[in-house]
Amino acid sequence: MVDPVAADTTTDQRAPDVLAATPPMGWNSWDCYGGSVREHEVIANAEYLRDHLLPYGWDHVVVDIQWYEPTADAGGYHAGAVLDLDEHGRPRPSPNRFPSAAGGAGFAPLGARIHAMGLRFGLHVLRGIPRQAVALRLPILGTQWTAADVADHERVCPWNPDNLGLNHDHPGAQAYYDSLLARFAEWGVDYVKADDMLVPYHAAEIEAFARAIESCGRPMTLSLSPGTDLSVEHVDHLAAHSRLWRISDDLWDRWPDVRAQFDRAARWAPHAGPGRWPDADMLPLGRIGIRAHGGDDRASRLTRDEQRTLLTLWAMARSPLMFGGDLPSADEWTLGLLTNDAVLRITRDSVGNRRLRRDGDLDVWTASSADGRRRYVAQFNLGDEAVASEVTAAEFGVDADDPATDLWSGAEPTRFGASRTTPLPAHGCVLLAIETAR
The missing domain is CATH 2.60.40.1180 (Golgi alpha-mannosidase II)
Known part of the structure; x- marks a missing residue:
């Protein structure tokens, strides 16, 4: 829907020198494909984004978790799964799921294809270092240390078994992140969703990740997750080291999930601004659950009133907008929600939101x-x-x-x-x- 009161776009707050000057908008694979998304599905959603949503500001394509696991499926995370890693312990996309990654190409071909559409390319990454790299004592690029030297066996992710923590008292921990983000830069990554960062609050981890991005030679928007009941006391640290951060756990197509965001959004909205965006999580709209972890293949269970309420709150709080459904399956109703420029204008150009x-x-x-x-x-x-x-x-x-x-x-x-x-x-x-x- 064209904004009947927004024909003049000269007031958009898009400071060109600020990364994520407005809340990022795009598509993320999690709500519809969980950890098992495949290259052709990413491309199909990217092409839909280009053809239907790019003029409205939707320009990110984010591949979520487990892109390095050949056997990833809808059944959740698999302890002990053999992961695709390079010789320095860095995850790389599984060629059986991402054919263009064969021969060591990694995500460079897919990133280039997404960029050719005028879109930005994003990746999910889990805090820490792969257990597999530690067990194999793989060398950290450019150092005399191995993954085993820098692993922290105590501070591990409570819900995903792939990684151990990193001991940031050891210089090899920073070297590992530096090598990881340098590889992301080679692939053309524009947006990094770093997970298991906020609950508990891993300050040293966040700082190490920010330093790695700073030194990688490519601007990247850093998004931190998940943040259930994240304290506002961290706002200055978050704004200094990242561009957006989650204020909740995963949000699904349930009214109680949406209702719970109101108080969180009210706490965080006054702290939003260019390059610093509290994130109320993805939009579980349209067709979701195709191969998600839990649930089933379905249209969003939110009523139409609830869907408008969700998008209205996200706009009024200036939350980032990451659509979680399968775009090629979107119906006209869903497309209408995503192309209401009058509402989207609030996301990209408003102040005093509260x-x-x-x-x-x-x-x-x-x-x-x-x-x-x-x-x-x-x-x-x-x-x-x-x-x-x-x-x-x-x-x-x-x-x-x-x-x-x-x-x-x-x-x-x-x-x-x-x-x-x-x-x-x-x-x-x-x-x-x-x-x-x-």
Whole structure:
């Protein structure tokens, strides 16, 4: 849907010298393919992104976890699986799943193909060093040390068996990350989703990863995961060493998962800005669960009202937007959600984003366009019954005669009024843009 109030794009906050100047937007393989995505599926989603969503700002293609495991499937993680590693203990894509990686090419061919579409290429990586590299005592590139010298057998991921931790008191730990990110740079990686970083908070790990990116010779956006109930006290450290960080565990197509994000987003939204984005997680919309870890092949179980609510909250909080469904299977409804430029404009160009008030199950958020000529008002009903929500012009600093546009319906603007009462369905919302001379 073309934004009826956003024809002028001169106010977009896209500082060219800031990496991730606006919240990253794109596709990630996790929600539909779990750890088992294959090259042809990545390409199909990238081509759909190019053909249908790139003009709206969706430009990242991210291959999620286990791309180095030949036997990865929908059954979860496999302890003891033989991984594809190079001679220095660095993971490389399994050729049985990524044929263009054969002969040691790695992800360079796939990265080049994605770049040729005008898109950015992203990879998932797990904190630490592969157990297999440690057991084989593989040498760390450019050093006299082996993987066994730098492994930490205590600080390991509690949910994935592939890696041991790294002992960052040993200089070989930094050398390993330096070699890993240098290889990612050779492959043309633009975006790195580093997992098992935040709960507990691995400060030394985050700093080592940031240093490795700094020295790799290629700009890369660093995304940190997962962050269930991540404390805001870490915000300065996070902003200094990464560009986005998760504020929750994995979010799935369940209303309780979406509802739980409201308080988290309210805590973190005031800290968002160019190059520093609290991340409310991926969008489990469209067709998901094709080979995901748990669940089944399905259309998102969120109702249409819940889907609009999810996207409205993500926009008002300026969360990154990573679509998790299979794009070639997307229906017209889902495509309409992803191409509503009036809503996406809030993600890329708004300031002062915050929760204004919470009254029981009614949540009210506000933001402004960067030039101050537009106010955004979002009213959410988190309850299980339909209710009416009242707001006033005074609380948003607008005039009663200012025109307001419903950004989801696309209806003609109406006078905002001194007060405005809107019926909201269960788990539903309304999102308004108010043009103001103030």
